[in-house]
Amino acid sequence: MRFLKNRLFLAFSLLVAIPVAIAACSSDPEIVEKIVEVEKVVEVEKEVQVEVTKVVEKEVEKVVEKKVDVVVTATPIPTATPIPIAPLEPAPQPKNAAGTLTAAVFNVAPGVGLPANQAPVEAMQYWGVGEGLFAMDAGGTITNRLASGYTIAEDQTYVDIDIRTGVKFHGDFGELSAEDIVWTLDQSNATTNPTSIHGQAGDYAALFSKHEVIDSDTVRLTFSAFDPRWNGHFLNEQAQGTAFVPKAACDGDATIANLSCPFLQENIVSTGPYSVSEWKQDDKAIITKNSEHWRKVGNADTITFLEVPEPATRVAMLRTGEVDIADSIPLKDIKPLAESGFKAESITRAGRVHQIIFSGNYWEATHHRTGEDLKRTGSGYCIHDLPWVGCNIEGKQPGDMEEARDVRWALAKAIDRELLIDTVLDGFGNVASLEYVDTTAEWFKDKWLIPYDPAAAAEQMAKTAWPEGKFVMNIWTGGELGGSGGTNAEINDAVAGMWLAIWPDMDLQVMKSAYSVIRPGLVGRTNTIPYAGDCDEGSTTIPFDWPHGSTETSITRGGFGCGIEIPKIAETFDKVSAESDAAKRFEYNEEMVDYLYDQMIFAGTVQVPTLVVYNPNSISGWLGTPSMFATMNEFEHIELAR
Known part of the structure; x- marks a missing residue:
């Protein structure tokens, strides 16, 4: 711990020293700079007096004694003028x-209107183009939509x-x-459609076996x-539901088998x-408000969403007035924007747990629902001895x-979570444990905190076949928290640096590729x-007492x-899904978290608040509804400032 922080402090000290050296090169070397240095050494730098005294003795003979009269009697010598720091510009018009x-x-999803072909159903719902069967009210209570x-x-x-009557599709459908x-x-x-690539295809398969029409409204x-x-x-539009599309708009074969x-x-x-005027992946x-709507006519006439992957560019566009809203702004940029008068708010009141999931641990031998043999070795499981992957096939890799488990725990203990908060998150956020738990909740158990202990991490790694951590490992940056251009990537880079500080021989890379690259392997x-x-x-x-982890x-x-x-x-x-008693559901989940903590299948790093920044000269108020995944929602309720 001290080693890593001392390295960071040293790097900062060197950076601070650079401007002093530059100033010395640009000033009078005989009169101004050397006398100033002597004063600083004698009066301030007492810790290193012995070392600097040698320099002083050398300089006093050649410089101070010769020039002292000039300094006292001549016109005062100009000193370097500090470069003024420009005040932060206020939020622009x-x-x-x-x-x-x-x-x-940071991302505009595929512009596909067919759910089976990966329509951007979450964005459609969050941005006001589609609606779910259910929603959340301002207090977080499930309500009908x-x-x-x-x-x-x-x-x-x-x-x-x-099904609600009188709800019209956009257009003439x-x-x-x-x-x-x-x-x-x-x-x-x-x-019901094995070829579906809908975002919730697997979730719906686990949840529903059949969908039927009972009558025109049921x-x-x-x-x-x-x-x-x-x-x-x-089925909730503020979580992972789906927007609904008109069968009448299908101008080809609407049968599922030949869709x-x-x-x-x-x-x-x-x-x-809102209706879509233009959508380019x-x-x-570009979305435009409908003049009539069964629930709420939007306040803004049009809203344009621009894909701007680079966070610095999103910040710059806010400051120039080119955009009114920006999401996934790195937390280190939030305070300067707030000081300029921009509003930074948690529109959906959610935070996200960042963690490293140690993928490859496919420990189920048969399908949990069907009992079918999963033929894991055919998928590569237990074929290669990956340090973080445990092989539980009898007779293979005893x-x-x-x-x-030792490797995973070593990597988890090597992460300085407080340092991530102080640096990457600029003081925002909290330490994380595991994905199912909120470390700020009243019910959180301290036994689930992951200690930062680099010495213990090195010791635990030394017990394995990779005592020096010499192996190849990648970290893929998911799309959460701004993805490869945002806070997620910054956290991953920092974690990689912490691991390499202890195990410099590790061949480690942070992958920042598109989701399409890794999706086939995940599915x-x-x-x-x-x-x-x-x-x-x-x-x-x-909620903690919900069923967790089907994915x-x-x-x-x-x-x-x-x-x-x-x-x-x-x-x-399954146990939690079938249990009606919330206290028992909590008990079952606590037992599971104890197990997952022991195995360290995923190592939490930090909990990150999801903040949206907007220009108060454009928007006078914006209160979304609680959401588990959206950073922004309820665009139709935005109050315009002009």
Whole structure:
């Protein structure tokens, strides 16, 4: 600990010394600089007096005695004038026309209107283009949105949902019906459409086995296994739900087996307060308010979302008035912006847990739901001896589970979380533990804190086959917290530096590639690259007594996974899902967290507040609703300043 911080202090000291040296080169070397140095040494630098005295004796004979009269009697010698630090410019007047807003975001998702083909359903809902069946109110309570009510079967095998009447799709595609709900879910769910690449394809496969139309205003969703999060998470527009699209807009084959809808492939149509005027992946999206809406007509006429991957550019665009809003601003840039008068607020009141997930630990031998043999060796498991991956196949790599645990714990103990907060987060945030727990919550247990102990880390690594940490390892930067151009990447770079400070022979790289590069391995359950993110579970607003971790099990095979499949998580997920007593759900989850802490499958680093910065000359007020994943939402409720 002291070694690493001393290195950082030394580097800072050298940087401070550089301007002094430059000033000396640019001033009179005989009169000004040398006398000033003698005064500083004698009066201030007492700790190193012996060393500097040698210099003083040498200089006094040649300089001070000869020039002392000049200094006393002549016109005072000019000294170097400090360069003034320009005051921070106040928040500028916006360049947009009144009634319009522009937001700089780090990513604009694919502009596809067909859910099965990875439509940007989260962005559609968060930005006001689409709506979910359910939402959250300002207090975080689940409320109906496109649903007007529901009834759960007594045996919890299905739920009947009443669909709100009078909700119109954008354009000339009529009113939302039960058939549109079922058609959207059928093409999205990996069970009903194995080729789906919808963001929740695996989640829906784990949750629903069938979607049916009961009548024009009612749908029945049959549970694969009951999950109490069904309407607070998976069908909720402020979590990981889906927007709904009109079957009438399909100008080709609408059957799920032969799905082909050219119009929807190129155009986004849904039910929200805003319609899409333009949407270009990796470029920009422009949305326009609808003159009529069943719930709320937006205040801003148009909102433009510009993809600006570089955080410094987002900051610069705020300061020049080119954009009114920016998300994923590094926390070290927040204070200067606030000092200039910009507003930095947690619109959705959420924080994110950053962690290193030690991918490759596929410990489930059979599918948790079907019992099917997962044929792990065919996917590469236990083929290569990766230091952080424990092989639990009998007869292969004996002792590997314990050795891999030592490696994971060594890496976890080598992370100085307080230093990350002080430097990368500029004092914002808190230390993190594991993704399911909020270290600031009243119920948090101190036993889950991960100690920073580099000596113990080195000792634990020394017990393994890699005593000097000499192995190849990558960290893939997930899209959370600004992705490869934001805070996530900065944290990963810092963690890599901490590891290399202890194990300089480690061949370590931080990957900052597009999600499309790693997605096939995450879906196919072959990824072995440690993944820095929160795996859909790291929001501090997620209740602890909810079921956790389905994307870290075989339950969601066919869809997104986080590179691990842990039997304990799958078993606890089912127990919690079936339990109606919140106290018992808490107890089951606490037991699971104890296990995961012991195994250190994922090592939390810091909890990061999600702040959005906006120009008060453009926006006078903006209160979103609590969300587990969105940094911004409720755009239709933004109050304009002009």
